[in-house]
Amino acid sequence: MSTPRFVHLHVHSEYSLEDGIxxxxxxxxxxAERGMSAVAITDHGNLFALVKFYNAARSLGxxxxxxxxxxxxxxxxxxxxxxxxxLCMNKTGYGNLSRLLSRAYLEGSRHGRPQIDAVWLEGxxxxxxxxxxxxxxxxxxxxxxxxxxxxNRARYYAKLFPERFYLEVQRxxxxxxxxxxxxxxxxxxxxxxxxxxxxxAHFLDAADFAxxxxxxCISAGFTLxxxxxxxxxxxxxxxxxxxxxxxxxxxxxxxxxxxxxxARRCNMxxxxxxxxxxxxxxxxxxxxxxxxxxxxxKGLQERLQELHITGDATLPYHERLLRExxxxxxxxxPGYFLIVADFIQxxxxxxxxxxxxxxxxxxxxxxxALRITDxxxxxxxxxxxxxxxxxxxxxxxxxxxxxxxxxxxxxxxxADKYGRDRVGxxxxxxxxxxRAVVRDVGRVLGLPYGFVDQLAKLVPGDxxxxxxxxxxxxxxxxxxxxxxxDVRDLLDIALRLEGLPxxxxxxxxxxxxxxxxxxxxxxxxxxxxxxxxxxxQLDKDDVxxxxxxxxxxxxxxxxxxxxxxxxxxxxxxxxxxxAPVNIQxxxxxxAATFALLKSTETAAVFQLESSGMRDLxxxxxxxxxxxxxxxxxxxxxxxxxxxxxxxxxxxKHGKAxxxxxxxxxxxxxxxxxxxxxxxxxxxxSAQTLAGYSLGGADLLRRAMGKKKPEEMAKQRAIFLAGAxxxxxxxxxxxxxxxxxxxxxxxxxxxSHSAAYALVSYQTAYLKAHYPQFFMAAVLTADxxxxxxxxxxx
Numbered sequence: 001m002s003t004p005r006f007v008h009l010h011v012h013s014e015y016s017l018e019d020g021i022x023x024x025x026x027x028x029x030x031x032a033e034r035g036m037s038a039v040a041i042t043d044h045g046n047l048f049a050l051v052k053f054y055n056a057a058r059s060l061g062x063x064x065x066x067x068x069x070x071x072x073x074x075x076x077x078x079x080x081x082x083x084x085x086x087l088c089m090n091k092t093g094y095g096n097l098s099r100l101l102s103r104a105y106l107e108g109s110r111h112g113r114p115q116i117d118a119v120w121l122e123g124x125x126x127x128x129x130x131x132x133x134x135x136x137x138x139x140x141x142x143x144x145x146x147x148x149x150x151x152n153r154a155r156y157y158a159k160l161f162p163e164r165f166y167l168e169v170q171r172x173x174x175x176x177x178x179x180x181x182x183x184x185x186x187x188x189x190x191x192x193x194x195x196x197x198x199x200x201a202h203f204l205d206a207a208d209f210a211x212x213x214x215x216x217c218i219s220a221g222f223t224l225x226x227x228x229x230x231x232x233x234x235x236x237x238x239x240x241x242x243x244x245x246x247x248x249x250x251x252x253x254x255x256x257x258x259x260x261x262x263a264r265r266c267n268m269x270x271x272x273x274x275x276x277x278x279x280x281x282x283x284x285x286x287x288x289x290x291x292x293x294x295x296x297x298k299g300l301q302e303r304l305q306e307l308h309i310t311g312d313a314t315l316p317y318h319e320r321l322l323r324e325x326x327x328x329x330x331x332x333x334p335g336y337f338l339i340v341a342d343f344i345q346x347x348x349x350x351x352x353x354x355x356x357x358x359x360x361x362x363x364x365x366x367x368x369a370l371r372i373t374d375x376x377x378x379x380x381x382x383x384x385x386x387x388x389x390x391x392x393x394x395x396x397x398x399x400x401x402x403x404x405x406x407x408x409x410x411x412x413x414x415a416d417k418y419g420r421d422r423v424g425x426x427x428x429x430x431x432x433x434x435r436a437v438v439r440d441v442g443r444v445l446g447l448p449y450g451f452v453d454q455l456a457k458l459v460p461g462d463x464x465x466x467x468x469x470x471x472x473x474x475x476x477x478x479x480x481x482x483x484x485x486d487v488r489d490l491l492d493i494a495l496r497l498e499g500l501p502x503x504x505x506x507x508x509x510x511x512x513x514x515x516x517x518x519x520x521x522x523x524x525x526x527x528x529x530x531x532x533x534x535x536x537q538l539d540k541d542d543v544x545x546x547x548x549x550x551x552x553x554x555x556x557x558x559x560x561x562x563x564x565x566x567x568x569x570x571x572x573x574x575x576x577x578x579a580p581v582n583i584q585x586x587x588x589x590x591a592a593t594f595a596l597l598k599s600t601e602t603a604a605v606f607q608l609e610s611s612g613m614r615d616l617x618x619x620x621x622x623x624x625x626x627x628x629x630x631x632x633x634x635x636x637x638x639x640x641x642x643x644x645x646x647x648x649x650x651x652k653h654g655k656a657x658x659x660x661x662x663x664x665x666x667x668x669x670x671x672x673x674x675x676x677x678x679x680x681x682x683x684x685s686a687q688t689l690a691g692y693s694l695g696g697a698d699l700l701r702r703a704m705g706k707k708k709p710e711e712m713a714k715q716r717a718i719f720l721a722g723a724x725x726x727x728x729x730x731x732x733x734x735x736x737x738x739x740x741x742x743x744x745x746x747x748x749x750x751s752h753s754a755a756y757a758l759v760s761y762q763t764a765y766l767k768a769h770y771p772q773f774f775m776a777a778v779l780t781a782d783x784x785x786x787x788x789x790x791x792x793x
Contacts, residue, residue: 004038004242005260006256007038007039007040008036008198008201008239008259009065009087009131009198010085010170010198010200010201011039011040011041012202013027014500014501015041015048015049017501018219019216019233020043020215021203021208021211021212021215022202022204023500024053027039027239028053028056030204031062032060034241035242036242037063038263040066040067040087041053041065041066044071045068045104045105046101047098048501050522050538051538051545054270063263065088065262065266066087066266066270067087067088068086068097069084069085070104070116071083071104071113071115072084072115072117073108073116074138074141076141082133082137083133083136084132084138085132085168086128087266088127089127089129089268090267091268092127093127093128093268094127094268096126096128097523099519100116100120100121102519102523102524104116105524105525106524106526108120109526114526129164129266130157131166131168132157134170134198135177135180137168139154139157139167143184147183150183151191154167154187154191154193158191166194166195167184167193168196168197168198169181169195169198169249170197170199172199172200172234172237173235173237194254194258195252195255196255196262197248197256199236199239199245201238201239203237203239204239205238205239206235206238209233209237209238210492210493211493211496212233212237213233214441214493216229216230216233218441224444272546272547274547275332275549276514276515276521276547277332277333277335277336277513277515277549278514279335282338288334288335288338291334291338292325292338293329295370296321296324296370297321298369299369299370299371300318303376307379320384324384324388325366328366331393333396337367340367340400341371342417343410343413344371344400345371347402347409347410350413352403352409352410353402353403353560354400354403354559355400355559355759356373356374356755357372357373357752357754357755357758358399358400358554359387359397359398360749361396361398361399362375362752362755363385363680363750364377365377367387372398373755374584374758375754375758377751381671381680381750383751385683385694385695385697386701386749389698390695391695391696397550397552398551398552399509400554402556402559403559403560404559405555405560406560407555411511415533418513419517421519421534422516422518423511423512423534424533424535425506425533426506426510426511426535426536426538426539426543426550427505427506427525427537428506428508428510428539429502429503429505429539430501430504431500431502432497432500433465433498433499434467434470435459435461437467438452438490441490441493442455445490455477458476459477466499468495504525505527506527508554508555509553509555510540510543511553512550521546522548523536524536524537536548558763560781561777561781562762564776565766565773565774569770583762586761586762588625590768593761593765593769596767597617598621598622602617605767606763607632607760613631613635616635619649620649629754630672630753632753632756633678633750634648634677636746638745639746639748647675648673651674651675652673658674661685665685668681669681676740677747677748679744679747679749681750682701682704682743682744683698686719686740689722689723689726690726690733691722691726692718692722700715701744703715704740704745705744716737719737723736
């Protein structure tokens with residue numbers, strides 16, 4: 001890009017949740033289009049946009065300047081903390097800013113805002129450039145009521161930030177602003193402090209002002225015509241081009257020149273994609289690789305004894321274990337497996353029910369040997385490469401289900417073991433979705449509730465629905481947009497706000513464990529809930545990009561029910577002479593259990609109790625555990641609407657012939673009657689017919705799921721070449737590839753299906769054999785949900 005004429009250093013993106021509506025990507029795109037070679041995002045009290053902004057800017061050749069407008073406690077105005085812009089020059093500055101923002105949330109929240117005390121800056125200002133925030137800053141406010149105090153505070157900040165403190169001036173139409181600019185210029189001259197021009201941009205263009213105004217009212221609970229609402233902002237709080245900013249400050253060219261100088265001085269670069277695991281404590285004299293190997297071998301021996309597998313039948317287990325351990329070691333993840341195994345074992349030892357598995361992690365034999373999971377992956381045909389692919393470097397990601405009521409105990413254990421300042425949960429952002437934003441905008445416009453409700457109901461409730469799509473699908477919505485001014489005005493604003501973050505909260509399951517204090521690596525957040533602890537300011541995707549490892553601690557009420565039922569059953573066992581029930585050792589071919597399923601008396605049976613699922617159970621009539629696994633995978637819109645489910649059922653009951661895409665696929669597809677139901681079957685088919693490694697087959701599966709033309713063309717060529725080597729004609733191989741691609745669109749993760757099918761089977765078994773104890777547990781667990789209790793009764 002050409003030499004910049006001006007750099008915007010005070011910009012609020014969509015992540016200034018109260019009053020910013022500039023989408024991060026749109027901001028960067030605008031800068032690239034208008035020749036602005038650098039830009040800062042300075043959201044209120046946070047770095048929520050950090051990674052998204054950094055990556056978007058770098059991808060378009062725009063220099064990202066990392067910073068935030070922090071709130072400083074103002075003793076003269078307790079209800080309104082003062083602003084202070086902090087920009088990171090380097091890694092030291094980033095660390096200081098991260099810790100300051102974290103401290104503001106964890107220690108300094110007042111009146112619902114995270115604030116710092118100015119003294120916190122002492123010892124935490126290195127590597128930071130500070131801008132005074134113009135009329136919203138401490139000095140700007142003092143200039144309007146007590147000039148001597150303004151001078152004193154300016155001297156204070158200039159000492160805190162030597163050669164790095166700038167007095168900020170703005171010309172965006174605020175009342176009394178020009179007098180403040182002149183007073184600031186005089187103060188700068190008196191104290192020999194540099195000036196810097198900004199525009200405090202909250203939206204891109206003046207045309208966005210109505211949407212911005214609505215966003216403010218949505219956040220603050222006002223209507224647009226409420227005379228009490230603040231009206232400080234003007235249509236000029238936008239992102240002017242450099243030439244316009246130069247014109248506005250033609251009398252103060254140095255204030256514009258200094259934006260370029262500040263951008264030159266700020267050179268904070270993020271290190272992304274380098275994973276940082278905490279050290280797992282192991283005995284002296286052993287490496288973490290050796291410890292994992294030994295623990296996995298020992299665990300496998302115990303598992304084989306439990307499965308009553310001996311002799312040559314153990315060979316596939318030993319061979320696969322060594323292969324998995326080798327991959328885990330090569331990818332640097334032994335510590336990850338050991339950490340997960342440790343907190344799961346603690347949970348089991350301390351009476352916290354744990355699920356048998358969830359997601360692709362159930363496909364790992366090492367996980368089974370370490371008792372992370374409780375499902376034999378070889379016996380159930382599950383693949384390790386679906387979980388951890390040596391040909392695609394990415395973090396493993398175990399999702400672990402715990403008893404809903406005791407999940408927090410496990411998180412506390414992890415925090416105690418690794419350090420409370422190194423463990424945190426993960427932020428998540430609720431967005432303004434199609435129907436909701438129609439209701440929000442209608443409310444702030446002051447339109448009648450019935451009118452807005454009627455309009456919102458014209459937006460289909462389908463998952464992923466957008467207003468643009470709703471306008472395509474609903475003729476009435478289009479007509480009313482054309483004919484009714486109120487509807488047109490509402491939708492114009494709603495379309496501009498749709499998809500923006502609306503609020504921040506804590507992710508239901510995500511937990512990170514850092515090898516160093518979390519606040520040294522990224523800033524922390526607190527959602528204000530009682531007992532709320534450390535929460536990252538970055539979402540789950542950005543946390544991983546920053547190198548932190550995510551663990552999913554999920555709560556599942558069904559585990560609470562199973563645990564409660566088993567305790568009731570076993571407490572009664574001595575009186576009845578029955579043997580205690582071990583939920584891990586249930587026979588998977590129990591006739592009474594399958595009789596209950598076939599009768600569709602599946603109320604309270606995990607995953608199988610909805611009316612739609614009961615209809616599928618009635619049609620399919622499961623009589624093997626594999627059928628239950630298939631049920632979990634098939635009950636989704638894609639398979640149901642494609643005719644795939646009908647074909648599966650017809651083949652199972654002999655009403656349609658069982659055929660295979662190729663005879664060599666019979667061992668892979670036999671359990672699903674020749675229908676590709678699972679993603680793993682796509683992978684195994686590619687391995688069998690075209691010589692793919694399972695890692696390469698996982699890449700094929702991903703490509704088929706994403707449907708990127710270039711990648712699909714590449715994979716098709718690889719498949720045809722491999723199939724040719726195995727003796728398949730080109731037209732036959734091409735036809736098989738096309739069918740595999742079609743099935744892959746609907747294929748489901750078998751590891752997840754099998755793990756959840758096991759929980760389904762366990763609940764069905766308990767209901768079939770111990771209905772009174774099982775239903776007592778169900779009703780007790782749901783006693784706070786009267787609608788569920790009434791339905792059960």
